[in-house]
Amino acid sequence: MGFFSTIKRIFSGGMAAGETTCGAQNEKSAPRRPETEAGNAPSNADAELTLRLRGAEPRLSAWLAVILEGVETPGELLNTRLFFLLRALDAPEKEAQTFVREFGQWLERMEYRRVEEFRSELQYRLALALDMEDEEDERNRLFLKISQGLARTREHLTRRLDALFTDHGELDEAFWENMEELFITADMGYETALALVERLKTAARREGATQPADVRDMLRREVEGVFAAPRRISAVNPPEVVLMVGVNGVGKTTTIGKLAHRASLRGGKVMIAAADTFRAAAIEQLGIWAERAGALFHAGPAGTEPAAVAYAAVEAAMREGVDVLFVDTAGRLQTKINLMEELTKIRQVLGKKHPGAPHRTILVIDATTGQNALSQTKLFKEAAGVDELILTKLDGTAKGGIAIAVGMEHSLPISFVGLGEKLEDLRPFSGADYAAALLGEARGRNETKTPEGR
Ligand SMILES: Nc1nc2c(ncn2[C@@H]2O[C@H](COP(=O)(O)OP(=O)(O)OP(=O)(O)O)[C@@H](O)[C@H]2O)c(=O)[nH]1
Ligand SMILES: [Mg+2]
Structure with missing residues (x-):
């Protein structure tokens, strides 16, 4: 995080001796004023933008507000400004270019036309790309998101x-x-x-x-x-294999898309495997998420045995040098014994191919299902050895107490919460923020620790 503190100091004007600056005021010691994308000499407009960035509060949201001033739609101006900001924040030129290009492609796919439709996603992506997610600014935003969701x-x-x-x-x-x-x-x-x-x-x-x-x-x-989750050893021999389980329609596939998106924004090579082989539509849906998240995709033909797909997926992930492999499974009622046994089988083959896999088994729970979540947790824990929970659709319930019930009864950490249907609507869960949001307090206190932690 030293990088970010340096940036903060640069923009707030408090320079340490020998540090360079991208500010226009400090011309002599400013060899790295960001150039425009075309590589032109900095113009007056650029100098002015730099000055305004330096004058802004040293937070990502404030810098973004400056950068987006006068930008109403996607296009050349947005790209130039984004590139400028990334360079001003010391991102290497190539990475800045890639970020701008990929963000542009994403906007096109999503058919977003106005800045307000994608501002929060943009801030989220910048925070992940610049490793600023733990910073105060992001924490406020996270808290706000949880409060809105609740x-x-x-x-x-x-x-x-x-x-x-x-x-x-x-x-x-x-x-x-x-x-x-x-x-x-x-x-x-x-x-x-x-x-x-x-x-x-x-x-x-x-x-x-x-x-x-x-x-x-x-x-x-x-x-x-x-929600005080115990710390765990997170180092694993790649690929880290993450198995998603849960009853029908809780949001497993959507959540995999969101998790894969986070993992690839953090620079990992990600693969998604479709061990939900009952419906061709399910495989297709997962393929679309993989594309959105920039992840590799592994699937067998519809009707293939799920365990066989899981086995082949690990094999492919090892061959391709993947960092994280997400395995999606079909929704199943916790009371259907043969389907629960199938999960045991998937776990066994994963471990056979790659000792230690699955490294994380995530049970996805729909927060709107109420008390049934308790029996789901119990039975999935028995059949599939659940390590953590993700609670989805917290935005759709008026009774957020289920998180407390599951937490108290099963002592399982909640790693993330789903707060909507968009890619960015998955946020690390913080017990402190949750408690504060529930009690209507101004904001959270403690640091968020996610099992992802990297
Ligand atoms: N509001 C809201 N909707 C969500 C959230 N997560 C998922 N959904 C929606 O829930 C519906 C079901 O999501 P899926 O990801 O297909 O659920 P699934 O668990 O994979 O379903 P099956 O594979 O059929 O068992 C979709 O319409 C999602 O958009 C969330 O956090 N909030
Ligand atoms: Mg699904």
């Missing part, structure tokens, strides 16, 4: 929590009972709600709390604590 939940749960904290004068039985009831209706389920209230009661006693308002902070800490 908008309906907030209306439902947060308002009622607010009322609970203000309506009750003291921490009496009625207060705790109301809280329990509120948790149950927020999809936490009876047992989780009971357990959470018990934890809060204990904390209140321990800390000598007497006012309902004191419990708010305890609740935030408890919810954060539910």
Whole structure:
């Protein structure tokens, strides 16, 4: 992250001795003022742009606002400005060119015509390409995204929590009972709600709390604590094999597309394999996602045995020097025993071809399904050895409590949450941000750690 701090200092004017600058003011020590894409000498307009960048707050969103000023549609102006920004942020020329070209191609495919349609995707891609995702700016944006995604939940749960904290004068039985009831209706389920209230009661006693308002902070800490994921060894012998499982229609295929997109923006060689072989349309859908994400694609003819496709995919991934292989599987009800056994078989062949694979088995859960998510988690855990969860469609539920229920009951980390249907609508999950968003607080606190971590 040293790179980013340097950039921050450069743009905010605080230069260290011997550092170069791309600012126009510092002409003598500024050998690297970004050239235009055509390689022309910097024009007055470029100098002015540099000055405005330097005058802006040192954050990606602020720089992007400067760069996009007066740009309304995709085209030459946008390309030139983007190239300028990347070069000003020290991206090598070739990488800057590739970024601009690929972004242009993506805009064309998506048929986006106005900046507002793709501004957030652009910022997301820049943050990943420049390795700035952990920076404050991105964290704010992530928090905002989660808050927006949880908008309906907030209306439902947060308002009622607010009322609970203000309506009750003291921490009496009625207060705790109301809280329990509120948790149950927020999809936490009876047992989780009971357990959470018990934890809060204990904390209140321990800390000598007497006012309902004191419990708010305890609740935030408890919810954060539910998601405190243990650190894991992430180094694997490539290819890292990621197996996606879950019931029908939860968003496995879409999520693979989003994950592959992230992985390739981070510079990895990515392959997607279609071990969902029941429907030709499913294979086709996955192929489209692979193309969008810039990933290689491996599939067999429809009707091929899923385990055989998985085996051949690992073989191909090893041969091609792939870094991450995502294996998509067909949706299946957790109660269908023979289909669950098929997952066991897929796992076995993956491990046979590539010891240690699958390195991550991700269970995708639709946040709108409510309590059924608990039985899904239980049965998939038994049949497929789930390592982590991805919760999709959080944007579509008013009862975000299911995340807490699954987290408390199964102690599985939630690595990402789906907050919409677009490529960028998959964000690393942070328990702290989730708790803050749920409680209607201004913003998250702790660092986000994703299992991806790279
Ligand atoms: N709003 C919203 N929709 C989502 C999200 N993730 C996926 N979807 C939508 O959910 C629908 C099903 O997604 P798929 O990715 O096909 O689900 P799947 O699990 O692969 O389905 P099967 O392969 O049939 O089991 C699609 O319309 C997606 O666009 C999300 O985070 N938010
Ligand atoms: Mg699918």
